[in-house]
Amino acid sequence: AQSVTQPDIHITVSEGASLELRCNYSYGATPYLFWYVQSPGQGLQLLLKYFSGDTLVQGIKGFEAEFKRSQSSFNLRKPSVHWSDAAEYFCAVGPQSWGKLQFGAGTQVVVTP
Amino acid sequence: NAGVTQTPKFQVLKTGQSMTLQCAQDMNHEYMSWYRQDPGMGLRLIHYSVGAGITDQGEVPNGYNVSRSTTEDFPLRLLSAAPSQTSVYFCASRPQWGDTEAFFGQGTRLTVV
Numbered sequence: 001a002q003s004v005t006q007p008d009i010h011i012t013v014s015e016g017a018s019l020e021l022r023c024n025y026s027y028g029a030t031p032y033l034f035w036y037v038q039s040p041g042q043g044l045q046l047l048l049k050y051f052s053g054d055t056l057v058q059g060i061k062g063f064e065a066e067f068k069r070s071q072s073s074f075n076l077r078k079p080s081v082h083w084s085d086a087a088e089y090f091c092a093v094g095p096q097s098w099g100k101l102q103f104g105a106g107t108q109v110v111v112t113p
Numbered sequence: 114n115a116g117v118t119q120t121p122k123f124q125v126l127k128t129g130q131s132m133t134l135q136c137a138q139d140m141n142h143e144y145m146s147w148y149r150q151d152p153g154m155g156l157r158l159i160h161y162s163v164g165a166g167i168t169d170q171g172e173v174p175n176g177y178n179v180s181r182s183t184t185e186d187f188p189l190r191l192l193s194a195a196p197s198q199t200s201v202y203f204c205a206s207r208p209q210w211g212d213t214e215a216f217f218g219q220g221t222r223l224t225v226v
């Protein structure tokens with residue numbers, strides 16, 4: 001069965017510290033991989049995506065993610081968080097032809113001064 | 114470009130009432146889908162469509178109907194609303210070909226009392 005797991009429901013990080021959000025997936029083939037961010041009361045904003053090629057992908061707002069096929073992971077990182085990074089983050093996977101995006105349950109990030 | 118437009122943004126229904134959530138896209142995308150977002154569960158696929166006249170069920174289709182008479186529009190119908198359908202609903206679209214992500218609307222927050 002296909003699944004996406006975000007092991008951390010909630011993460012608290014100090015402003016200026018580094019951030020890593022974990023995403024593990026179970027999928028029959030190499031999927032498309034995405035990270036979305038959602039600020040309170042807002043829609044989904046795409047942070048970055050992986051389709052093929054270089055396994056380290058750069059996104060917006062200083063985020064990056066690394067696809068590790070052997071670990072079925074697509075972890076999101078940011079070297080130095082800003083207060084504006086407080087939001088909920090979703091990992092999503094989907095087939096290389098359109099189908100159904102599978103989302104993780106989300107990780108809520110709180111940034112403290 | 115307007116992208117993906119959802120209406121209304123907010124709605125309160127009484128149990129048993131019916132309503133239609135509207136979704137329109139102006140990007141000529143073949144694929145459209147509806148998700149619901151509930152706390153701690155991420156986004157779950159309700160229904161999707163791969164083109165005009167073609168729809169299929171997602172993970173949580175019960176209580177919802179869809180149709181796709183045009184490429185642009187993909188309405189979601191609740192025939193008899195239940196409190197369990199209180200959620201935030203997102204519509205998304207994506208072209209059939211190419212390495213590209215899904216584009217999401219801003220969401221409809223529905224409360225059933």
